[in-house]
Amino acid sequence: MFDTLTDSFTSAIKKIRFHDDDKALTKALGELKKNLLKADVNHKVVKELIADVQVLTKEKGIGKDQFLEALRETLYKLLEVGGNKGFTFAPNPPTTILMTGLQGSGKTTTTGKLATYLKNKQKKVLIVAADLQRLAAVEQLRQITTQIEVELYEDEATKNPVEVVKAAMEYANSKIFDVVLIDTAGRLAIDDELMDELENVKKAASPDEIFYVADSLTGQDAIRTATSFKEKIGIDGVILSKYDGDSKGGVALGLSSQVQVPLRFIGSGEKMEDLEVFLPERIVNRLMG
Numbered sequence: 666m667f668d669t670l671t672d673s674f675t676s677a678i679k680k681i682r683f684h685d686d687d688k689a690l691t692k693a694l695g696e697l698k699k700n701l702l703k704a705d706v707n708h709k710v711v712k713e714l715i716a717d718v719q720v721l722t723k724e725k726g727i728g729k730d731q732f733l734e735a736l737r738e739t740l741y742k743l744l745e746v747g748g749n750k751g752f753t754f755a756p757n758p759p760t761t762i763l764m765t766g767l768q769g770s771g772k773t774t775t776t777g778k779l780a781t782y783l784k785n786k787q788k789k790v791l792i793v794a795a796d797l798q799r800l801a802a803v804e805q806l807r808q809i810t811t812q813i814e815v816e817l818y819e820d821e822a823t824k825n826p827v828e829v830v831k832a833a834m835e836y837a838n839s840k841i842f843d844v845v846l847i848d849t850a851g852r853l854a855i856d857d858e859l860m861d862e863l864e865n866v867k868k869a870a871s872p873d874e875i876f877y878v879a880d881s882l883t884g885q886d887a888i889r890t891a892t893s894f895k896e897k898i899g900i901d902g903v904i905l906s907k908y909d910g911d912s913k914g915g916v917a918l919g920l921s922s923q924v925q926v927p928l929r930f931i932g933s934g935e936k937m938e939d940l941e942v943f944l945p946e947r948i949v950n951r952l953m954g
């Protein structure tokens with residue numbers, strides 16, 4: 666999944682020749698910088714990463730091993746924002762998650778993927794159809810939940826997502842679900858109406874966490890919209906969707922530090938199994954080879 670980024674790192678690392686001097690370090694850093702920018706990592710993130718690796722390598726003593734160690738530590742620091750731990754269960758079930766995102770970002774599909782991930786962990790999951798803006802969203806969830814054999818809460822009688830969520834939460838508490846995933850409405854762009862609706866749904870659900878689904882194909886826009894959602898309703902994690910179609914892949918590297926919210930999962934395909942937990946240690950190991 667991180668093939669492009671891994672290639673960038675390994676090709677940068679391969680070209681590094683150290684003869685224990687400053688010039689070699691400058692060259693190595695230049696090579697790394699070029700590759701990271703090519704992979705579409707945000708330029709500010711690249712600048713900071715390069716500066717940190719430089720300082721840390723000098724502290725350790727200039728040499729290839731020290732450089733690689735400095736790079737590994739800096740990368741880990743970059744990705745490890747706010748204890749990046751995949752899915753976190755609340756002490757008292759159900760763990761309630763509000764799934765948010767712009768229309769077309771992959772929010773509904775990702776809700777199904779997350780339910781699959783949890784079901785595979787033997788958790789009893791309820792999906793709540795609270796996206797009542799997009800006509801096909803409820804039907805899409807019906808198909809997904811039938812396919813993955815997860816229960817769906819829906820109410821065709823109302824167009825008010827707050828009513829649906831309130832009733833769904835009562836239902837979830839009475840039936841003892843482990844996790845409730847609420848699929849909320851998205852729009853093509855962020856506007857006050859969308860944010861007001863989300864704010865009301867948030868109040869009704871009292872979620873343990875709010876996830877924002879960001880489309881990696883929108884590049885730095887994914888970062889901007891995630892930041893906007895964070896400022897307006899508060900988000901606890903980002904799920905980066907459509908990573909399989911992202912030929913550069915650098916967004917994943919800068920996201921946590923740019924938005925200051927942990928990247929929790931990565932979506933890498935249209936199938937329900939195509940979701941991977943984003944664990945910094947594992948990613949750094951992969952990138953460093």
Ligand code: GDP
Nearest residue numbers: 768769770771772773774906907932933934935
């Ligand atoms: P929503 O409007 O945000 O709920 O978006 P949908 O869940 O309907 O997804 C929009 C499109 O993106 C659908 O065709 C999905 O199959 C597709 N999609 C979602 N996630 C991924 C992913 O990780 N990879 C790929 N290739 N397609 C995805």
